[in-house]
Amino acid sequence: MxxxxxxxxxxxxxxxxxxxxxxxxxxxxxxxxxxxxxxxxxxxxxxxxxxxxxxxxxxxDNDVKLLSLTPEKYRQLNNIANTRIGIVKGSASEFFLDTLLIMYNKTHLPIDRVYLTSDQLIPALLNDRVDIISAWEPLGYMLSEHMSQAADIINSRGLYHxxxxxxxxxxxxxxxxxxxxxxxxxxxxxxxxxxxxxxxxxxxxxxxxxxxxxxxxxxxxxxxxxxxxxxxxxxxxxxxxxxxxxxxxxxxxxxxxxxxxxxxxxxxxxxxxxxx
Missing domain, CATH: 3.40.190.10 (Periplasmic binding protein-like II)
Structure with a gap:
């Protein structure tokens, strides 16, 4: 312009x-x-x-999200216990997950943190290496291209800016x-x-x-x-x-x-x- x-x-x-x-x-x-x-x-x-x-x-305030191919399975956050969650270590991805767990008092839940690079998150989810990913846009959009429903597990708007x-x-x-x-x-x-x-x-x-x-x-x-x-x-x-x-x-x-x-x-x- x-x-x-x-x-x-x-x-x-x-x-x-x-x-x-x-x-x-x-x-x-x-x-x-x-x-x-x-x-x-x-x-x-x-x-x-x-x-x-x-x-x-x-x-x-809605850029980072928890995403899954079966989001309805984890609407109740207690259900993320014993899941494999793909995370980019030391990034907004990991900070967001920790903030979410603290906010909902779920820090005691056992989860398997699978550390990946950002470009490995969606392939890991699609290939069943992880159950959930903590990811920023446009990964949510890219995942929606593979699904008939929204991939968001929980409405996290406003939780992280x-x-x-x-x-x-x-x-x-x-x-x-x-x-x-x-x-x-x-x-x-x-x-x-x-x-x-x-x-x-x-x-x-x-x-x-x-x-x-x-x-x-x-x-x-x-x-x-x-x-x-x-x-x-x-x-x-x-x-x-x-x-x-x-x-x-x-x-x-x-x-x-x-x-x-x-x-x-x-x-x-x-x-x-x-x-x-």
Whole structure:
């Protein structure tokens, strides 16, 4: 739609498969900015604080789900006892499962955690290596293509909030003027998305080379807005305690996550937009 050019930016979109690879590209200075989930931010904050979360631009409270080929069998969560659950270790997949078990007081249930990569989850389910998977979209959509019913085991909307965030290095050659212009371009795109959702879906479908039905499947689950909310900060803190409790990170490296939130830039942008 030309929003970058309208804000005097010449932007190249460099695609990587997942937030971990995006983050690594940023650290290796292959890119000036990257996008990732808050989980990637949390884990990397234990290793380094030379990067900043500039803004969150999309959120979803229904992105990660428990999925099964026989979901009706597990509607009562007690029935997941002694099942094999496919999980991506140390990720939103595992955090979501643990949160669900705590929320419903089911942490005592014996389950067999089968650790897999994200691209192994659906094949493992289809080949009867696991009974359930804890997975994020678009895996729910992909599984629905093999079934005549929804694959969700339980309505988990609101249990876990996933955010997609713009991150950058603290010491960079990109000045504040261009960072503000980047936020303005994203803001313009967000406004357009709200005003013209069908056309936005069409553009996304074409750019990502995926079917319109896949976009429509989860579109209502996403909230498009620029923010750096206290909820995001609290979410990262909660995830960090979970990572410490499960010995996924070194406890001696515990950090103050305020070090990786650049609230000043977004506040400057918002004040400028408001004409203050």
């Amino acid at each position: 030309g929003f970058f050019a309208d804000n005097n930016l010449n932007v190249e979109l460099v695609r990587f498969d997942g937030g971990v690879k995006c983050f690594n590209a940023l650290i290796n200075q292959q890119v000036d900015f990257a996008t990732s989930s808050e989980t990637v931010v949390m884990f990397n904050s234990f290793k380094r604080t030379d990067f900043s979360v500039i803004a969150s631009f999309v959120e979803s 996933l955010s997609f965030n713009l991150i950058g290095l603290k010491h960079t050659s990109v000045d504040e003027k261009h960072k503000l212009a980047l936020l303005k371009a994203i803001s313009d795109a967000t406004v357009y998305t709200h005003k013209h959702p069908k056309h936005a879906q069409k553009i996304i479908s074409q750019v990502l080379n995926i079917t319109p039905s896949q976009i429509e499947y989860s579109w209502a689950d996403y909230t498009f807005r620029l923010s750096l909310s206290n909820a995001l900060f609290s979410n990262i803190q909660t995830q960090s305690q979970w990572a410490i409790d499960n010995q996924l990170v070194p406890v001696e490296n515990r950090v103050d996550f305020r070090q990786v939130f650049d609230r000043k830039l977004l506040e400057t942008f918002n004040n400028k937009e408001a004409g203050w």
